[in-house]
Amino acid sequence: xDQVVHQVVHQVVHQSLAVGAPSSSEAxxxxxxxxxxxxxxxxxxxxxxxxxxxxxxxxxxxxxxxDVDVFYLKSRTSPRIIVREFLRFRKELRNxxxxxxxxxxxxxxxxxxSFAAWGLPLVITFRGGDLNPTNGGIVERVRGWxxxxxxxxxxxxxxxxxxxSAQLRERLWWRRQRAIVLPSGVxxxxxxxxxxxxxxxxxxxxxxxxxxxxxxxxxxxxxVDLAKAAVLLARQNIPEMRLEILNGGCPPEMVxxxxxxxxxxLVTSDHEGSPTVVQEALACNLPVVSVDVGDVxxxxxxxxxxxxxxxxxxxxxxALVDMCARRERSDGRRKIQEFSSQGVASQLCKIYQSLAPxxxxxxxxxxxxxxxxxxxxx
Numbered sequence: 001x002d003q004v005v006h007q008v009v010h011q012v013v014h015q016s017l018a019v020g021a022p023s024s025s026e027a028x029x030x031x032x033x034x035x036x037x038x039x040x041x042x043x044x045x046x047x048x049x050x051x052x053x054x055x056x057x058x059x060x061x062x063x064x065x066x067d068v069d070v071f072y073l074k075s076r077t078s079p080r081i082i083v084r085e086f087l088r089f090r091k092e093l094r095n096x097x098x099x100x101x102x103x104x105x106x107x108x109x110x111x112x113x114s115f116a117a118w119g120l121p122l123v124i125t126f127r128g129g130d131l132n133p134t135n136g137g138i139v140e141r142v143r144g145w146x147x148x149x150x151x152x153x154x155x156x157x158x159x160x161x162x163x164x165s166a167q168l169r170e171r172l173w174w175r176r177q178r179a180i181v182l183p184s185g186v187x188x189x190x191x192x193x194x195x196x197x198x199x200x201x202x203x204x205x206x207x208x209x210x211x212x213x214x215x216x217x218x219x220x221x222x223x224v225d226l227a228k229a230a231v232l233l234a235r236q237n238i239p240e241m242r243l244e245i246l247n248g249g250c251p252p253e254m255v256x257x258x259x260x261x262x263x264x265x266l267v268t269s270d271h272e273g274s275p276t277v278v279q280e281a282l283a284c285n286l287p288v289v290s291v292d293v294g295d296v297x298x299x300x301x302x303x304x305x306x307x308x309x310x311x312x313x314x315x316x317x318x319a320l321v322d323m324c325a326r327r328e329r330s331d332g333r334r335k336i337q338e339f340s341s342q343g344v345a346s347q348l349c350k351i352y353q354s355l356a357p358x359x360x361x362x363x364x365x366x367x368x369x370x371x372x373x374x375x376x377x378x
Contacts, residue, residue, distance in 0.1 A: 035067040036352055039098035039117075041089075043073045043109045050217075052252045053184040053276045054104040054125075060185065060345035066352065069096050076108035089116045099356040102348075106130025106151030114157035121355040124154060125162040127184070128273025128294065131171040135220050135270055160351050164274035165295035180351065183274045183295070185344035188336050191256050191283035193329070199261035208240040209324035212262035212286070214277040217248040223268040230266065230316035237321045259284040264323040268316065269293050279339045282306075282332025289319040299339070305330040 040058050044050040055070075062068050071092055075081035089112075102123040103113035110124045130151045134144025152173045155161055161179040163169040169179045200207070211234075213227045224245065231243040244262060246255070259265070265281040265288045272294030279299060281288050287305040290296045300306040305328055309315045337343060 035065070036100070036349075036356060037067040037069070037096065037098045038100045038102055038352055039092070039096060040068060040070045041073060041101060041103045041109060041113045042070060043076055043105050045074060046070070046072045049248055049250060049252045049255075051104065053127075056187055056190075056341060057104075057185060057345065057348075060187070060341040061348055063342070064345050064349045066349060069098065073109055073112060076112075082108070082112065086112070086116050093117065093120075100352050103154070106154060107147035108150060110154035110158075111150040114154045118157075121159040122157055123160045123162065123351065123355070124158045125164070125182075126151060126155075126168055126172075126273070127164050128168060128271065128275075129218070129221070131163075131168055132271035132273070159355050162348075162351075165272075165298075167294060168273045180347075182344050182347055183279060183339045184276050185341035186276065186279045186283050186336070186339055187341045188283060191259065191280045193285045193333060194256075194260040196261060196263075196329075199257050202257055203261050205261055208242060209238055209264075209327070210262045211241065211243050211320060211324075212246065212258055212265045212281075213243055214246045214265075214267075214275075215248075216246075219247075221270055223270055226268040226311070226313060226316070227266050229313040230268070230320060233313055233317035234320040234324075236317075238324055241320070241324060255280065256284060259286050262286060263327055264289055264320060266316070266320065267291065267293065267296060268311070272296070274299075282330065282339075283336055285329040285331065285333050287323045287328070287330045288332075289316060289323060291316075299335070300332075303330055303332045303335065306332065 038061070040054070042051050042054045046055060058068055058070055069092070071089055073085055075085065098120065100121045100123060101113055101117040102125070103110045104125050104127075106124065106126045107130045110130070113124070114122055131148060134141055155172060155175055158175070158178065161172070161175060162182050163172070163179050164181070164183050166181050169176055169181060172179060211231055213224065215222050215224050228243060231241060235241050244258065246258065259281055265277065265286050267275060267278060267288065267290035269275065269291070270293070274295045275293075278288060278290065278296050282299065282303065288300060289307055289309060290300065291311045292308050297308050300308060305323065307319050309319045
């Protein structure tokens with residue numbers, strides 16, 4: 001096994017350093033292009049709802065006028081696939097020639113980016129699960145510890161660190177002074193208030209009170225058990241109340257409809273960074289009942305028809321009964337400027353500009369000489 005790993009690593013080093021220089025026509029084209037060029041690194045395959053917030057952020061940054069490419073890291077668990085991805089990434093660097101690399105998650109994604117794009121300015125966005133503690137058995141806890149260790153190691157190599165909440169920034173072991181707090185952002189043109197009756201007709205729902213819960217791909221951390229217990233108690237007062245659980249397979253384009261059709265969003269997570277689902281609910285004027293987790297208390301501050309309650313089934317149930325008894329909407333939409341995707345993208349563009357203030361032509365040679373992409377490097 002050791003011999004196989006040694007051979008694979010030797011192949012990676014040899015091939016990554018042996019990439020050639022761009023042609024003269026490519027060099028001329030690069031000089032003519034004054035746009036800043038950023039490469040996003042996103043885990044997964046870019047399908048479904050996986051990392052949808054990062055993909056939406058990609059589109060928002062593009063809308064600011066930047067040239068943005070994306071590299072989807074296909075695996076974070078298979079050493080052989082990661083090696084192949086390393087080689088594919090190096091080829092992307094040679095062909096795309098970005099000025100900045102932005103890793104959109106910690107753990108393997110950030111550590112992979114720090115090694116594979118060595119010498120280029122690296123931005124890392126930590127989103128929650130990459131720095132927060134992990135629930136579960138011994139295997140899950142060990143895996144979570146290793147992931148957090150990789151996140152902290154990668155943070156040492158980043159020019160700029162983005163944390164989606166101030167609470168998450170406090171989990172960094174070092175370089176907090178380089179960490180900027182920016183939420184993932186919500187597209188105000190996608191998430192906006194609609195008549196509840198219209199949204200319910202689209203879903204085929206009756207007029208019964210509906211509590212919306214986002215289990216995503218992590219029902220354990222999201223505490224779906226606590227949500228079910230709270231709704232069960234609330235049904236003693238409102239028997240027709242039901243819980244609508246969204247999982248990772250929910251089509252992203254349907255989420256705004258669910259938000260506008262539901263009576264309340266329920267959040268019971270043990271750990272969060274800055275739950276995007278709360279920001280989406282506010283953009284749709286959907287009332288929110290949540291435990292104190294991540295930056296939710298900050299997001300809900302001074303918003304009508306929202307509340308933070310104890311992590312207790314009865315306390316949650318009482319809040320749900322109150323929300324569904326009056327069935328009024330919130331006024332969360334008025335806070336959209338705090339977390340709009342357009343505003344977040346504008347801040348990211350300022351970060352990129354501070355890391356690569358010159359034109360593309362002025363910066364490319366210095367950057368790519370460091371990553372072994374200039375002619376003559378072997």
